[in-house]
Amino acid sequence: MERPLLVYTTFADAETALAIGEELVRARLAACVNVLPGMRSVYAWKGAVERGEEVVALFKTREGIAGALAAALKERHPYETPIILHLATCGADEDTAAWILGETGG
Template sequence: MERPLLVYTTFPDADTALALGEVLVRERLAACLNVLPGMRSVYAWKGVVERGEEVVALIKSREALAEPLIAALKRRHPYETPVILTLPVGAEPATLAWLVAETGGTPA
């Protein structure tokens, strides 16, 4: 049985996130990428506390695609070390069916 996957990552700006999202959707590694602009971050990087403005991207996919999706993100992401958090989640049946259909999976 297919299981949904939500991937959380950040980008320097919405255009970069949307461009990469389009690639992931076209390659059927993701059914959708949502971009949430206006995030302000405080983070530690190489021993220094930094502040910056970023956007959040939430990627809707399925667990079976986790490895190729992460590999594609790492290859194309502009950050040296992108934050990529994978979150297994539940889904309403029609949402799961759409997600599976759009990512080339086998319906349950």
């Protein structure tokens, strides 16, 4: 059975994250996206240290479509260089894994 995968990214606001997340769920590239508001970030960007408020988006998907999800995120993301991290799962509840795989065409 193909393994579930979490894809981590950030957005400037929840509405953008939800809108893009909904597009990617409707496209069956993710079974779900969780948007977590209220994150404050400190990061290095083009030689300067910046601060900002962002939201985290966690996409629940499967390993076999990680590249397609990343490409779709980059295409839609408003950031010049969006953070896209693939977080491998070391295990998942059997029913959870089946749901993710089923909703993403796996």
